[in-house]
Amino acid sequence: MKWFLDLFSSSLGRKLMMALTGLFLITFITVHLIGNLQLLKRDGGRAFNTYAEFMTSNPLIKTVSYINYTIILVHVIWALMLSARNRAARGPEHYAVSSSKSSTWSSRNMGILGTLIFIFILIHMRQFWYEMHWGGIETAVYDGKEVKNLYKVVAFTYQEFWYVALYVFSMAVLAFHLWHGFASAFQTLGLKHLKYNPLINFVGKAFAIIVPALFALIPIKMFLN
Numbered sequence: 001m002k003w004f005l006d007l008f009s010s011s012l013g014r015k016l017m018m019a020l021t022g023l024f025l026i027t028f029i030t031v032h033l034i035g036n037l038q039l040l041k042r043d044g045g046r047a048f049n050t051y052a053e054f055m056t057s058n059p060l061i062k063t064v065s066y067i068n069y070t071i072i073l074v075h076v077i078w079a080l081m082l083s084a085r086n087r088a089a090r091g092p093e094h095y096a097v098s099s100s101k102s103s104t105w106s107s108r109n110m111g112i113l114g115t116l117i118f119i120f121i122l123i124h125m126r127q128f129w130y131e132m133h134w135g136g137i138e139t140a141v142y143d144g145k146e147v148k149n150l151y152k153v154v155a156f157t158y159q160e161f162w163y164v165a166l167y168v169f170s171m172a173v174l175a176f177h178l179w180h181g182f183a184s185a186f187q188t189l190g191l192k193h194l195k196y197n198p199l200i201n202f203v204g205k206a207f208a209i210i211v212p213a214l215f216a217l218i219p220i221k222m223f224l225n
Contacts, residue, residue, distance in 0.1 A: 014082045015082065015188045016188060018078050018079060018082065019184070019186075019188035021071045021075040021078070024068075024071050025071060025072065026178070026182065026207070028068050029174075029211060033214055033215060035048075035052075036215065038051050039218055045140070045150075045151025046142055048150065049140055049148070049149055049151050050142060050147065052148070053148065075114075076114065076115075076118050079111060079114050104179070104180060106176045106177065107180040109176075110180060113173050113174075113177040114177060116173045117170065117174055117177060120167075127163070128153065128154065131153055135153070137150060137153060138152060154222075158218075158222040159222075159223060161223070163219070167219045168216045168219070171215045172212065174212045175212040175213075176208075178207060178211070182203075182204030182205075183200055183204040186200050186204075
């Protein structure tokens with residue numbers, strides 16, 4: 001047990017934790033995107049409401065959700081600890097040198113990007129997760145089964161220009177965060193090989209562009225319609 005605690009209290013251990021939690025969150029946002037795309041179906045919200053009901057009533061999915069919330073917190077806390085330790089080790093002069101052309105803008109600002117994403121997650125959960133569990137949401141009936149009409153809450157929120165603008169901005173921030181984070185996670189875990197580097201970099205950059213773009217498309221399309 002001591003070796004385990006020593007590992008995850010070290011710089012290497014924190015980087016491993018960031019990589020593992022980051023890859024889990026990449027999987028989560030992929031699944032989350034698939035669910036959110038149900039909003040674009042022209043069925044009055046039936047597909048999305050059915051999806052939301054399944055995600056909030058299935059015991060296994062609910063357990064995974066709570067694990068996901070924990071992993072988000074771990075990812076944020078470890079990131080802050082790692083950033084603080086790196087800043088302290090480098091010092092102000094060394095930190096200025098690290099902003100050279102050898103590193104990307106995203107890699108130099110992962111802490112800021114992550115903080116902005118975390119703030120958005122808190123706002124996003126207040127708008128939807130809180131309302132889903134404790135808000136006075138109307139219900140809809142499909143095939144004799146009554147479910148919460150979360151689609152109506154989402155559609156109403158996406159008519160607010162400020163929220164759509166915040167959402168799109170946050171997805172741009174997420175894109176920059178993933179631009180560096182995706183490939184970095186594989187490198188930290190030692191999974192990048194000279195033979196596969198081009199493929200991992202291509203998939204990572206494609207993911208960083210396509211997934212946030214699709215997320216941003218949903219509120220834009222609903223706002224315009």
